[in-house]
Amino acid sequence: DAGVIQSPRHEVTEMGQEVTLRCKPISGHNSLFWYRQTMMRGLELLIYFNNNVPIDDSGMPEDRFSAKMPNASFSTLKIQPSEPRDSAVYFCASSLAGVLDEQYFGPGTRLTVT
Amino acid sequence: GENVEQHPSTLSVQEGDSAVIKCTYSDSASNYFPWYKQELGKRPQLIIDIRSNVGEKKDQRIAVTLNKTAKHFSLHITETQPEDSAVYFCASRDMNTGFQKLVFGTGTRLLVSP
Numbered sequence: 254d255a256g257v258i259q260s261p262r263h264e265v266t267e268m269g270q271e272v273t274l275r276c277k278p279i280s281g282h283n284s285l286f287w288y289r290q291t292m293m294r295g296l297e298l299l300i301y302f303n304n305n306v307p308i309d310d311s312g313m314p315e316d317r318f319s320a321k322m323p324n325a326s327f328s329t330l331k332i333q334p335s336e337p338r339d340s341a342v343y344f345c346a347s348s349l350a351g352v353l354d355e356q357y358f359g360p361g362t363r364l365t366v367t
Numbered sequence: 368g369e370n371v372e373q374h375p376s377t378l379s380v381q382e383g384d385s386a387v388i389k390c391t392y393s394d395s396a397s398n399y400f401p402w403y404k405q406e407l408g409k410r411p412q413l414i415i416d417i418r419s420n421v422g423e424k425k426d427q428r429i430a431v432t433l434n435k436t437a438k439h440f441s442l443h444i445t446e447t448q449p450e451d452s453a454v455y456f457c458a459s460r461d462m463n464t465g466f467q468k469l470v471f472g473t474g475t476r477l478l479v480s481p
Contacts, residue, residue: 284467296411296456296471309464344410350467354399354460358410 257359259345265365271333274362277326278347286346286356287320287330296344302328303350335366369394369461373472380447381480388475390457391439399460400433400440401469406453414455415442447479 258277266272278285286301300310302322310320317336322328332339342363346356370393380386392400401416417424417431417440424431428447433440444451454474461468 286467295473298468298470301467303467309468311464348467354401354416355413356401356469358412360410 257345257347257357259343259359259362261362262360263363263365265367266335267367268336269334270366271331272335272339272364272366274330274343274345274364276328276330276345276359278328278345279357280326282347282349282357283325284348284350284356285322285328286348287328288344288346288358289341290344290361291341299330332364335364337366340364340366368463369397369459369468369470371457371459371470371472373457373475375475376473377476377478379478379480382447382449384447386444386447386451386477386479388442388455388457388477389439390441390459390472391437392459392470393438394459394462395435395438396462397459398462400431401458402429402431402442403456403458403471404453405456405474411456444477447477449479449481452477452479 260275284303287299290296299312300320305322320330342361344361345359348356373390398419403411404414405411415426415431417433428445430443454476456474457472458469461470
């Protein structure tokens, strides 16, 4: 298995631009998580889906952030408009809820907003 | 919601020494406590986990202990090696939202000197 796949791996954009991060979970997994990691705030859960349905989005910082999971094999996290304080590493993780608790993390997307 | 505190924030040991990292959690209903290791520039990866029905679990040089009464759990690494150098995160399951949400500690940077 290729594991969790994220793209792009690095993104540099200017303030005000739209940013879309993509994630493909491990095949067969039914839960998907989006995390943000910064030095100041550590590893924060932004949102998670179970069977493609958003369960908890309380970690989404503000309306500029949105996430979708149109099918079991794809999810996006969109920031519009982006701001410098959004600079962070964004991880996607997946798990097989109800069977295994381990969350498998993707390689992350390092986002820099100038 | 669940709150997890982790100490120390940094830990330096000599190769061959033992290292102990401690975490406390707030939700007495929590039943799952994983530990993740994150090497520099890499993704977090699960190294060991423990459930509330056991007090200790070992896997070679690493062990985790859980005290449900005191609501704290600890990671023990024996015979440390330079490749153990990384950031270690503890986590606790948040029982308030769908049972899949993990709340992470702020991380411990472990440095093992040869």
